[in-house]
Amino acid sequence: MQLHDRTFLLLGATGGIGQALIEPMLAAGARLVVASRHPERIAHRAGVSPVHLELGAKDLAAQLDRLSAAYPDIDGVIHCAGQNRFVSLGEMSEADLDAQLNVNLRSALLVARHFVPRFERTGDGALVFVGSTFGSIGFPGYTAYCASKFGLRGFTEALRRELADTALQVIYVAPRATRTDMNPDAVNRLNQALGNAMDAPERVAAQILRAMKNNERRRFLGWPERLFVVLNGILPRLVDKAMLKQLPVIRRFLKPESPA
Template sequence: MRLHDREFLLLGGTGGIGQALIEPLVQAGARVIVASRHPDRIQHGAGVSAVRLDLAAEDLDLQLQMLSEAYPDIDGVIHCAGQNHFAGIDHLSVAAIDSQLLVNLRSAMLVARHFAPRFERKGLGALVFVGSTFGSIGFPGYTAYCASKFGLRGFSEALRRELADTPVQVVYVAPRATATAMNPEAVNELNQALGNRMDAPSAVASQILYAMENDARRRFLGWPEKLFVVLNGIVPRLVDKAMLKQLPVVRRFLNREVMS
């Protein structure tokens, strides 16, 4: 898809990956509307607008309607908002489970429900969903997060096939571990202990733009993470064994943030 002279709604623009997307989009000639619960935290510049949007709100569909009326030229949405909580299932509060499902999955579904028919009528539109490696591989301590991201991957796949005979493009990009403020210190230390590489938000942003510009339907980032995604789909027992070996290390860091 072309980026020049497009108007993108960016969800999660105050997070690490979202922030890293703004400048490259503007440099490519796009206009960017950054939606956040705290639009006052967004730095304004040429080609950038800030709007208030609460992705966990019960009336999200009404907020989207009002946003569309204010910005009728939107012809693309990039959904890279997300929440995670690294904790054992017995330490996950109901609020923590609900917030991840609302922001990571429900909001993406409502955004697509709102914009897909509008883009189809326009004859042009793109829905870009930023998922996770944990949308393909279940990982200890991330049960609710994995559930929401598995759901996002399945939703985007079904949506892409549902809209295959329309001009609406559906793109799914799955980063591996990324060095953002969303990660508590325990997660950073866990990744270091396991030898997991963490990508910079700018590197992830460039891969998202690459997927968009090259009309990729799905793109998984990182090696050997891409290999484990394939193995987990074909021979999950091998990944089970690998995870079992890592479990004692995971347990050293699990629930530390919750209990502190």
């Protein structure tokens, strides 16, 4: 995929992975329409156009219509917005559940539904979705997040096959644990207790760009996480047993009032 002289709509760029994508995208010669609930947090600079967009809103389709009319030169989308909540299912509020499903999954479908017909008319376009290792491996404390990311992975796979006879590109990138402000302290301490590696957002951004430049269909990040993804697909009982051993540690961090 060529990045130079293309205009990408970047979703989820006020923090973490999305923010880390801005500099390398600009360096590659791309222009960015950066959408956020808080566009005032995005620095005005050459090649960057901050816009307001509420991915979790009921009227997202109408917002996309207005944005698309204002920026008719968009020929690529990078969806790396996301929400998570590390909590047992019984303790999760309905608002938290809705937010994760709406932002992580529903918005991705609506964004693709909006741009695919437009890209098909022009004969070119790219859709990049940032998922998660937890889109392939269910993990305790992330039931809603896993559901949304499993859905996102399935959606991108189906969409890519639906568009296989077109020039449109659909790319799915699945990072492992990443050091972002989205993670509460309990999650950082859990990863440390389990010995889980955490990548810097800049490293993940570099891997996303590599997948785009190499026209990859999917890229899973991290080792041994990539191995676990394969094992979970063919021998899920092995992963079940491994997580059962980790469950007492996980439960400690699911209950902040308990000593950790």
